[in-house]
Amino acid sequence: MxxxxxxxxxxxxxxxxxxxxxxxxxxxxxxxxxxxxxxxxxxxxxxxxxxxxxxxxxxxxxxxxxxxxxxxxxxxxxxxxxxxxxxxxxxxxxxxxxxxxxxxxxxxxxxxxxxxxxxxxxxxxxxxxxxxTEPAMLTEQSTPTAPTEPSGGTRLLRAARVLNSYGDGELFKTSRSSRLGAMAAETAAIDVITDLLHWLQQHGHDTEEILDRAQTHFESEWGAAQVAP
Structure with missing residues (x-):
């Protein structure tokens, strides 16, 4: 050995x-x-x-x-x-x-x-x-590839950028469209939401009220998108 x-x-x-x-x-x-x-x-x-x-x-x-x-x-x-x-x-x-x-x-x-x-x-x-690991990894600093952003409105583009900041820009690559990629995206989203809740609580905001308001906004916008021609 x-x-x-x-x-x-x-x-x-x-x-x-x-x-x-x-x-x-x-x-x-x-x-x-x-x-x-x-x-x-x-x-x-x-x-x-x-x-x-x-x-x-x-x-x-x-x-x-x-x-x-x-x-x-x-x-x-x-x-x-x-x-x-x-x-x-x-x-x-x-x-x-x-x-x-x-x-x-x-x-x-x-x-x-x-x-x-x-x-x-x-x-x-x-x-x-x-x-x-790969043998070359410790001797060469790899350059992150620019992520492919999902199609959609401004909210989706903003969300993609935030999630990529938690996932090294890898979450939206087409090569990661597997269950593992989905789990990585879910984990990053949970981290984002958790950090936001900690920040809001630290600054004296009612986190439950904000979550309820966010859910209401989401359901309203999602419902409007579903009936749009």
């Missing part, structure tokens, strides 16, 4: 508290870190894996759990590790249909990663997954 292949070429660690509002922040930090390393091509998959691993801790260990995220590159593998202090609550791979609200987390990680697993320690566990 070549020991050199297991020596990290790049390594990054970030401690955090497992709270729902921290998940989008983790995604942004990972996106920026991979951009620094020239691994933009893996950004969407890595962010989805981080989201699911962190959400598993929140759901099964509990909100507020102290945890840490470790990301490293060894050889041709990007390794993502999430450490939490509960060695009893183990992630499992279960079957979940497309409409399920939960239960698809590790199934998504399993689909995205080349391999994944769990390491148990006396007072903690590490859930990890690995994505395959």
């Amino acid at each position: 070549d020991d050199a292949a297991h020596i990290p070429l790049a390594w990054w660690e970030f401690p955090f508290l497992a709270e729902p509002e921290e998940v989008s922040a983790l995604r942004r930090r990972v996106r920026k870190r991979l951009s620094v390393w020239g691994l933009q091509a893996l950004s969407d998959s890595a962010q989805l894996c981080v989201s699911e691993l962190a959400s598993n801790v929140i759901r099964h260990v509990g909100p507020g759990t102290p945890a840490s995220l470790h990301v490293s590159v060894s050889g041709a593998r990007l390794r993502i590790e999430l450490r939490d202090p509960d060695a009893r609550a183990l992630p499992t791979l279960v079957e979940a249909d497309a409409g399920a609200e939960c239960g698809r987390g590790m199934a998504l990680v399993d689909a995205l990663a080349e391999r994944w697993g769990v390491e148990l320690h006396a007072d903690s566990k590490v859930t990890w997954c690995e994505l395959i």
Whole structure:
């Protein structure tokens, strides 16, 4: 076995508290870190894996759990590790249909990663997954391709730009019109809405009232579009 292949070429660690509002922040930090390393091509998959691993801790260990995220590159593998202090609550791979609200987390990680697993320690566990990199990724900074914007009105164009800012400009490429692309877009949209709600609450606004008003606007405009010639 070549020991050199297991020596990290790049390594990054970030401690955090497992709270729902921290998940989008983790995604942004990972996106920026991979951009620094020239691994933009893996950004969407890595962010989805981080989201699911962190959400598993929140759901099964509990909100507020102290945890840490470790990301490293060894050889041709990007390794993502999430450490939490509960060695009893183990992630499992279960079957979940497309409409399920939960239960698809590790199934998504399993689909995205080349391999994944769990390491148990006396007072903690590490859930990890690995994505395959390309040899040239760490030596060449890739240039993001301009996204293809969806057809539609001003609102759709604005939404596309915002979502692309959360997804490295990859969400609307035709090559990503798969279920994975749809899930990436949904995750980015949830992050956008969550961040807006945090901002509104921080500035003293009634978030429930604003959500109701936004829903009313949406339904009104959608209904008008449906009856338009």
